[in-house]
Amino acid sequence: MKLNKHKPAQHTEMEFGGALGAACIPVFLPLTVLYLLSVCRTPGGALLQWPPPLPHSTFLWDPVAAAIMVGWISLQSALYLLPMGKVSEGLVLRDGSKLKYPINGFHALCMTAVLLAVCVCLGMPLGYLFDLVLPLAVCAIGVSYLLALYLYIRSFWAPAHQLALGGNTGNPLYDFFIGRELNPRIGSFDLKFFCELRPGLIGWVVLNAAMLMKEVELRGSSSLAMLLVNGFQLLYVTDALWNEEAVLTTMDIVHDGFGFMLAFGDLAWVPFTYGLQAMFLVIHPQTLSPLSALGIILLNGVGYSIFRKSNSQKNQFRRDPAHKSIAHLETIATATGKRLLVSGWWGFVRHPNYLGDILMALAWSLPCGVSHLLPYFYVVYFSILLVHREARDERQCRAKYGLAWDTYCRRVPYRIIPYIY
């Protein structure tokens, strides 16, 4: 293979605070993960405490955790490679080609669940993962760094048309962080698509199940709060894998390169911070009245319904605008030939799917009560992520659709929350 001397793209706008952000985030976020996990295990559970509850170095490394990590990634890779489900094509690439992706994430989730159930019945102490969570997170962070380094180095052998438009600035720190290559593959194994949905997302619900088991070990039964958190998040992950094909049109797959940000986000950030609520409940049990539980279930239901219906409406519209379920919706033309929906969910606010996602995030935290900030970390982080993501998407859409996008913004003035934002 020939080493390619790519000319850095001229005037690429740097995101996430540019080179400074790219230098700080890979240090700051892994430390944040370890800090949050440590706080979660303290009886006080206060997010801001002095001195901070720093774990002793002996709690950070465990060869068993390393073995579990290797086993887990190998298992998910094997399931990804199994010829189950259908094969779908991604969007058209810059060279006019389309990549093929195996759509078998839901099968992988079901097979993992069966394997896990068998192992638990045979006596495997799943709750032990609670005790191993810090060394497991250290291993996941280590894997993200190694993967990002591998991705950065191999990108110099990729042809220019396979690089992400925003990931080839010539600044090594920034390009390592944001990702140079768009769809890095080993043979037909797509590394970005695999990482986005498999080891981290499925790992998240397995960790949640482990927290439930730990609670049963400690207190003899699982609490309503723990059941709600597990149920809601399992629904979210199952939905993502059931609708796996839709991920092929998201910003991450279509636009972003694969570098440290996504590798770390997928493999370490998602499994170890999205499930903080369940981890919190192991040490800080909460009693939930049936009425509050009902209210929280309703909130999650409303959020999920908005999230799913709006995402499905747009996916259907992009795949087949003439489909009978959406043919009645009002649209506007753009100079690219693609149209924009201006009625239905996408006429309500410009990002109805983000609104639904934020409502669900709130429903995942409420079972943990209101005495601590820690279980609300996800809601706060996620709102910031989505506001930032909305701004990035808006910039891209304005560049793509020009005047038509301005017309859409006038027709649908609110971004995420009607009459507020």
Ligand SMILES: NC(=O)C1=CN([C@@H]2O[C@H](COP(=O)(O)OP(=O)(O)OC[C@H]3O[C@@H](n4cnc5c(N)ncnc54)[C@H](OP(=O)(O)O)[C@@H]3O)[C@@H](O)[C@H]2O)C=CC1
């Ligand atoms: N749990 C988590 O951590 C995260 C969850 N998410 C979720 O992932 C899902 C996908 O989000 P994301 O990838 O950010 O982007 P979206 O699914 O919101 O897609 C944005 C794209 O949709 C198209 N679009 C925008 N407006 C219209 C319109 N009116 N009519 C037709 N098409 C339109 C444009 O692309 P084009 O015109 O080119 O088709 C635009 O670039 C969301 O539900 C989000 O909440 C996202 C990030 C993190």
Ligand SMILES: CC(C)CCC[C@@H](C)[C@H]1CC=C2C3=C(CC[C@@]21C)[C@@]1(C)CC[C@H](O)C(C)(C)[C@@H]1CC3
């Ligand atoms: C650590 C960084 C600062 C931020 C990293 C962001 C990533 C964690 C997220 C970027 C987009 C994501 C998506 C999902 C998970 C989180 C990341 C990877 C998603 C797979 C969750 C499930 C949803 O149904 C989805 C729509 C499939 C999501 C797609 C985007």
